Amino acid sequence: MSIQDEGAEVEVKPEKAGKRAKSGRPTIRDVARLAGVSRMTVSRVMSEPDRVLPATRDRIQRAIADLGYVPDKAAGSLASRRTGFIALILPNLTNANFSTVAHGLAEVLRDADYHLLIGYTDYDLAEEDRQLTSLLARRPEAIVLAGATHSRTASRMLLSAEVPVLEIADLSGRPLQHAVGFSNYEVGRVAARHLIGRGFRRIGAVGPVQDGQIRDYRGEERMRGFEDELRLSGVPTDLVLRHGKAPLSYDHGAAAIGMLLDRDPPIDAVFAVSDLPAVGIMMECQKRGMAVPNELAVMGFGDFEIGRVTNPPLTTIHVDFHALGRRAGTILLDVLSDDDGDETPHVVDVGLSIIERGSVGKKA
């Protein structure tokens, strides 16, 4: 044993032995008592460990480990007025592109210790309102949502929420505040130009109906852009068909092309607002013994995995949704760290690109 000053006995326990925890979960008070310090010092060890004497810090950390203490964020949020929540509102989670955005966003945010609170609307504006109300009660520090169109109530709530609002996935209109995404309108125009450039003149399109409260406003924007570009180029728009409710899938595509195939003069190219109906179109063609792309050129949007394995593989328009999600995350972190001097809005266009595969050829 080394000769050493063992120090005097500890005289005062800053956290007196008053109340014992009734529930199983240890509180900061239990840790403080065990370590013989005040609750404040425990709190500091977790937020600014450097400002606590190493010896004290170690003692506290041991107490934390011994008790298996996990701080209660709800209590912390209430006191600090920082919840660490970011609200994310999406049409749904099963669309690969939306879940990829969520993934990218979560990746960036979790490193900064933020939690994503996800609400999904099933393309229903009324449900968006409900989700928003419900999420607002959690006091998110920022709100991220699929852009373009919101109800009056939603817009009002967003404005009065007093937190940054970031719209993703549509840049067609005027953003509420921050935005990162691409222009769905532009997607439509690019698609039309591509087909026209390949020599097609009997060009169709398949998109969702604009009716009722279940709507895909982003898909509608793509249709609008497509139709406008046809018109500007003097190509007739009688083959532009809106059929079925969002989210459009295989069957909608198959059904829609059925209605388009008997037109006269015959259709020779078609754009679908998403790869899913586009693939449905190809399946229907195969069933009818109609050759793609020779008898009908098919183009989609979204670059879903499925388009890589069809026969022929699908020509489509690609957007880097993972990067979009990550970019949204970095913008948020930037905005949130800035001592809320409400700086100029960030508006970022991540762009888009045509992926040429086999389903669009050249007009003979």
Place this chain on the structure above:
Amino acid sequence: MSIQDEGAEVEVKPEKAGKRAKSGRPTIRDVARLAGVSRMTVSRVMSEPDRVLPATRDRIQRAIADLGYVPDKAAGSLASRRTGFIALILPNLTNANFSTVAHGLAEVLRDADYHLLIGYTDYDLAEEDRQLTSLLARRPEAIVLAGATHSRTASRMLLSAEVPVLEIADLSGRPLQHAVGFSNYEVGRVAARHLIGRGFRRIGAVGPVQDGQIRDYRGEERMRGFEDELRLSGVPTDLVLRHGKAPLSYDHGAAAIGMLLDRDPPIDAVFAVSDLPAVGIMMECQKRGMAVPNELAVMGFGDFEIGRVTNPPLTTIHVDFHALGRRAGTILLDVLSDDDGDETPHVVDVGLSIIERGSVGKKA
């Protein structure tokens, strides 16, 4: 004007005009003041409106609307010790089957006013621990996670969390507590039996390597079941190949089948732990001019959309993941409403079915 008793002047304002809200957000106190009642009455209007006099209730509801009051759930949680959170931990969100589970679960829970807190692990057990710690700080009322295997720390945390734990998507082992899913081991056995039943004898399998900390334990279970069934039937297992890290995708399948095709005697059927590598296998066959199913039968798992559009369409094993998610939700609601008499664990097997399509024929 009608002759009516206008009543005496109001004498006491239960919520005295003391402190004004400093921040923009109105609190329950502001509502109480405006409506001339106590905070408790406002609180009651939101939780048990029937126990408040209609006249009072209306006055309060108008005040709520006028102020745009949204109650702070963090504060409510702290006081009531009910957070309304359910934690959900998944390998990732971009796998269609996992996001479908999340969707089904969220559907059921949102009607009961619960919020899902989603953490994803990227198939990394260490990340699962981190997510768990982080989620536990939000005091979820229940924890749902992809089953089978957890670290020692994770198991300890789950046990000491004192909330119901529900494992989903694997029933191979012994559940920690509640579980709803299917047996991945059984999936493997069923797949093997199917291929054997079709007369194949040179049967291969493609699954993830069991190495490192990024692992797909559920996929490994399927492989184990597959291999066991081959052995039990006296079929050699030299074509069972573990290649690549989870999550396996197209390229892993393509690469793996490359290694299997030059074996002697030649392979005539193959099972992949997921439809994604299975489709990769088919693409590679197509590239090499090898006919599916005549020269090689291919079978997958998961019934992803993609398998419906390959040529030939993919024979696979289907699990109703949406139902699984919803079932998980109803079990939770049941367990949570039961005045936590920790009743017998729920263990539900949702079963599985073989979807026979064109990629598996019959041994000539």
Place this chain on the structure above:
DNA sequence: GTGAAAGCGCTAACAC
């Protein structure tokens, strides 16, 4: 470097 007091916004429990 550490502690005491005060309070975040709400609700449980009990009084009236």
Place this chain on the structure above:
DNA sequence: GTGTTAGCGCTTTCAC
């Protein structure tokens, strides 16, 4: 039917 009291578990602020 409604109000009062006393916290929930933490952090802010300021004192020492």
